[in-house]
Every structure is written in C-alpha cells, then in structure tokens.
Amino acid sequence: MITTIGFDADDTLWHNERVFLSAKSKYKGLLARYHDPEWVEERLDAAEIRNIKHFGYGIKGLTLSMIETAVELTEGRIKGSEINEIIGFAREMLEAPVDLLEGVSEAIEALVGKYRLMVITKGDLFDQETKIARSGLGEYFEHVEIVSDKTRNVYESLFSRQAIAKEEFLMVGNSLKSDVLPVLQIGSNAVHIPYETEWFHEKVDPVLLYGLEIESLESIRELGKWLDNKSKNAAGYEDSTA
Numbered sequence: 001m002i003t004t005i006g007f008d009a010d011d012t013l014w015h016n017e018r019v020f021l022s023a024k025s026k027y028k029g030l031l032a033r034y035h036d037p038e039w040v041e042e043r044l045d046a047a048e049i050r051n052i053k054h055f056g057y058g059i060k061g062l063t064l065s066m067i068e069t070a071v072e073l074t075e076g077r078i079k080g081s082e083i084n085e086i087i088g089f090a091r092e093m094l095e096a097p098v099d100l101l102e103g104v105s106e107a108i109e110a111l112v113g114k115y116r117l118m119v120i121t122k123g124d125l126f127d128q129e130t131k132i133a134r135s136g137l138g139e140y141f142e143h144v145e146i147v148s149d150k151t152r153n154v155y156e157s158l159f160s161r162q163a164i165a166k167e168e169f170l171m172v173g174n175s176l177k178s179d180v181l182p183v184l185q186i187g188s189n190a191v192h193i194p195y196e197t198e199w200f201h202e203k204v205d206p207v208l209l210y211g212l213e214i215e216s217l218e219s220i221r222e223l224g225k226w227l228d229n230k231s232k233n234a235a236g237y238e239d240s241t242a
C-alpha cells in the first residue's frame with residue numbers, strides 16, 4: 001500500500017526546461033558574433049556538466065558556466081556589458097512565472113488527505129523555495145526536500161529521517177535518472193511521467209534500465225486512477241492470500 005508520494009518539481013509539477021532552453025537560446029544569440037550557435041551550445045553543455053560538482057544544479061550554476069564559456073570562447077574579448085546581459089538572463093529565469101503543467105492542480109488536490117505528499121527536488125534552495133511558494137501548491141505538501149542530487153543514498157536518508165517505509169513510498173517524476181532509477185534500485189516504487197523534452201544530463205544508459213519494470217504515465221492526470229488500481233490490486237492480493 002502506498003501511503004506517501006514524493007513529487008519531483010521541475011518539469012513534473014511546472015515547466016522548467018522551457019525556461020532554461022529560452023535562456024540558452026538568448027545566450028547563443030549574444031555570442032553569435034563570436035561563434036556559431038552549435039559550437040557555443042556544445043561548449044556550454046560541457047561546462048555545465050564539468051561544473052555541476054562545483055556549483056550544483058540550477059540557475060546560478062548555469063550562469064557561471066555561461067560566463068566561463070563566454071570568456072573562453074572569446075579568448076577574454078567578451079565585454080562587461082555582455083557579461084551583464086548574461087546576468088540579466090539569470091535574473092529573467094529566476095523571475096519567470098511558475099507555469100504549472102496541465103492537470104497538476106487537480107491531480108494534487110485529489111490526493112490531499114489520502115496520501116502524505118512531499119516535494120523532492122534538486123536545484124538552488126532559494127529558487128526552489130520561491131517557486132513552491134509561487135506555485136500555489138505549497139499548502140498541499142507536508143514536506144519539501146531540496147537536495148543537491150537524487151541518489152540512492154539521498155532517498156534512503158530521507159526515508160529514515162521522515163520515517164517512511166520504502167514499500168509504502170511512491171516517487172513521481174520526469175527523470176528516469178533522478179526520480180525513477182535510484183528509487184527502484186532501493187526497492188521502492190516510482191512512476192515516470194516524461195516531459196516534452198529531456199535535459200541531456202538526465203539521459204540514462206539503457207543498460208541500467210534492463211530488467212526493471214518502469215511504470216510510465218502520459219500525464220499526471222492519470223496518477224489518481226493508477227493509484228486506485230494499485231491499491232485495488234494490493235487488496236485483491238491480500239484477499240487471495242488470506
């Protein structure tokens with residue numbers, strides 16, 4: 001029986017990748033007079049990956065990688081005013097409206113009172129806290145956990161701090177790498193709801209998924225029904241073994 005549901009936030013509850021893609025596209029425009037956009041993108045992606053271990057996930061980390069890449073690609077010729085524009089992109093990202101995915105409010109409201117609901121998200125602490133506040137969903141979540149990464153250890157430590165039995169937990173999210181794989185690996189439950197685009201860093205080696213049964217839904221709207229079926233099946237199983 002599922003009693004606790006953990007929701008990923010970015011691209012599960014609200015649009016996020018769109019905001020990042022739009023900032024990256026402005027950035028490529030800014031550097032267009034120095035280099036072609038594909039090359040800029042490739043170098044920026046490499047810097048982002050390289051820097052995650054220093055700066056973490058989120059807007060601030062991306063911004064530092066943008067500045068670093070701009071300095072590198074222009075061999076130091078980037079102007080102060082252009083750096084200022086990059087910082088402007090970051091500010092726009094932080095101020096972007098929290099745009100919920102379709103069906104999110106209804107889906108969450110329908111689960112309140114039936115399950116213990118949590119948000120488990122990566123990213124900048126301040127940014128994620130304000131997004132949860134601005135989303136209008138904050139009151140529905142009993143607990144919000146903002147983590148630097150979503151690994152097996154991170155989930156296990158959360159379960160012990162929050163007194164969650166792993167069999168009774170369900171993680172819902174758009175990332176196989178962060179929301180599904182580590183959760184299944186520790187013997188808990190997960191549902192994958194793919195987003196319209198996938199951040200290259202969240203791609204998973206298919207070998208790691210081999211043999212795992214991934215539950216996948218097209219939309220969060222299907223979650224309530226999926227949970228009802230799951231509890232019916234669990235009840236049926238208990239009857240048949242009684």
Ligand SMILES: [Mg+2]
Nearest residue numbers: 008010011174
């Ligand atoms: Mg996500």
